[in-house]
Amino acid sequence: MNDILKDRKSQIVTKGQDDVAIACGKASIAGSVSQRACVFCGSRVVLYPIADALHLIHGPVGCAAYTWDIRGSLSSGPQLHRLSFTTDLKEREVVFGGEPKLYQALIALIDQYKPKAAFVYGTCIVGVIGDDMEAVCRRVSSEKGIDVIPVMSEGFNGTKKDGYKLACDALSKLIGTDNKTEVPEHSINILGDFNLAGELWMLAEYYKRMAVNMVACMTGDGRIDDIRKAHNAKLNVVQCSGSMIYLAKDMKEKYGIPFMKVSYFGIEDMSDALYEVARFFKSDEMMEKARELVKEEISHLLPALQEYRKKLEGKKAAIYVGGAFKAISLVKALRLLGMKTVVVGSQTGNQDDYNLLKELCDEGTIIVDDSNPNELSDFVKQTGANLFIGGVKERPIAYKLGLGFCDHNHERKEALAGYEGMLNFAKEVHASVCSPVWKFMK
């Protein structure tokens, strides 16, 4: 039995052994059981948290059913995003076209739910049968007086990353449409936070303590009206750069708004995210507030972390997550707990991310792009990892092999960002790695 498919070898490197650059950004290999999803998934997850918009999926039932309430993205107000709407196409529409159904569905849903805008997602089949989704959206938009934005996210048309880009294009159509609202001087947009388990609210609170104003978050706890005025911000602070970097670049080009890449996971990266913003606004006062904030937070956090570190020191971790930028923060956060990363990989990382990972990790660490269950199970066995950090699809791999598991996916119910999040992270890692149940696995 082949351990690693021949065509995948270039996507796996071991630090200290392979001196070549990792291959990435490639389409998944047929039959490889990739953990990736599709273009539609990319668009859907990015736009999903916009809570006062209607999200209608034009296609057969599956695409909507599998993405119903899929993210733990919280909203402080409307909950419309948590409903799953689909045109539920049947053979009849595949043969005769689905435009009438799409039109009728949109009209009825807009009448019933009165959304601020609507996103219509095209799935594989729509691309094949040739429905003119754009024309239907234009018509409904003019009849109902709200923006109805087509997202042509046919699943086969690229990878999940292409879906991110389409989602950014959709947001871009809304940005700049509200020029009446004035925003305070020190204003930022937060890009690439999805308010999982209320993480955005924590971040917004940190920035508020530094007297930084948030215009829009894209897309956690998102609102259409906020997105419309996002071009008034002075700075875009981008997390999860994989999904939102397209939008940041687009806004820089169109509105001259600079952007910076940050991460909110772990003490180091979280604190940097605050300092960088203060540095950008060239405000000593703001920097002073940031320092105070960090000092205060850390003074509670570090002693608490110490307890966990004692128990976790020397344990080994494997990381496989969606974006590589998150993986980088996780390596650092684990280090803070005394843990060593022995396997690290992502579904959609780019060359820069992987180079950074290689620099950061210890000798012998396996770095992998677009992996699959067979490889991951082999890697954790080879390296003797004690913990796996991943999502739903990685969890049973860890459990079957007797490893602890930390859920760092979009379904999670515990906030892992920020200072509070770092403590939650330590608690979760500790609860899993140090559980007595593992002794029965031997």
Add this chain to the structure above:
Amino acid sequence: MKDTIINTPPKPTAEEPFKSTRNACKLCSPLGASVAFKGIRGCVPIIHGGQGCATYIRRYLISHYKEPVDIASSNFSEEATIFGGGANCHAAIGNVISQYEPEVIGITTTCLSETIGDDVKQYIRTFQELSGDKKLPHFVTASTPSYQGSHMDGFHEAVTGIVKSMAETGELGEHLNIFPGFVSPEDLRQIKNILEDFGIDYILLPDYSETLDNPIWDAYKRIPDGGTPIESVKKCGSARASIEFGTILNKGSLAGRVKNNVQANSVGDYLESTFGVENRRMPMPIGVSSCDKFFETLKEVSGKEIPLKYKKERGRLIDSYVDGHKYIFGKKAVIFGEEDFVVGMAAFLNEIGIEVVLAASGGESGHLESEIKKYCPENSASILVKNGWDYELIHEWCAENKPDILIGNSKAYYIARDLNIPIVRCGFPIHDRIGGQRIKHLGYAGTQELFDQITNTLIGYKQDHSEVGYKYM
């Protein structure tokens, strides 16, 4: 696709505008087919379509079974969509063989590959020709465009496909075929125990009792142990009889079809018409009446007595019905999920005095109402039966009609929470609890667990909402 006569014109759109499906109470057909393929020994499913289909379906199944569920994808690109998915299909088969060395590869299609007219069977033939003398896995296919029927149609399509590709004629045996439908791994184990206690030789298909509910492993298994072996499926054609649970099966796949296709066969029908294996079809054995039918049938076709153990189980179940009857009588229940599950559950609730006020399914067989009325003689007139419903329709109906309890999968939890109605989780999927794969529904023992749970849920709800919090019932 033999018959190309279009006999159903497109629905006139002016009369009744289409309403969007809101929180669908069904899934797409490749999911069902993948589950069925997981019940064959040594089988790796491939979904012939975009990468997302396999990943979404894996994620959905893993969240329920809490097990590794490897399903490969042929990972369609734009090029494959335009020029056909043959090369992708071949690459996927080749890579699955080299990574997994499977005994069987089950290929299920998708809306995408069906619409562009990919001929998977032809691709397999070419692959076999190109491989020369090399030993290849057995191939099974299921035609499962997601715009046709629901996951149940995909499930039955795959089961029938498996049998069609393997069953052989032979001397009439003593063995029985058991086609349990889409039930939990725990229920599959129960069925096996019952047949073993009877001393009946049987073929259970599909059997994912181990593959989707593994014990802990020493080393990672690329293909989990268990599943119905090919050699057993071959013998389906020479069985004494088939027992098929479910009376609606894949009749829903005809909904929304344009072409006048031949009525989809259930696996029992197929074996009866092709091999002359008598088919005994019955609702899922939930409740005393349905279980009696199952046990009596086993007794009849095998000529063996019902083991004492089950007579006692039956006696204890009825004894508990008596203990609990007053707490549940006249309570109004809403049940939902796959059509055959809903029929089985309705029959059970009917016999214990719970009033089914709404029986809803996303399935669209058009047979749900007549089947429910057939198996709920006591209060059939008062049951509102809805084919093709979604959770939001159920939600709105419940808000207006205030039922006492919801019984079905975990997806309706949000309705229960919103309206403060207790919910009993059973069926598929159970995404917000552990142990979905171990929920018992079938047989006297399964019914016993359901009965206790439903009764205690109602008692508990009253207790929680009472002013004094009493200590006795």
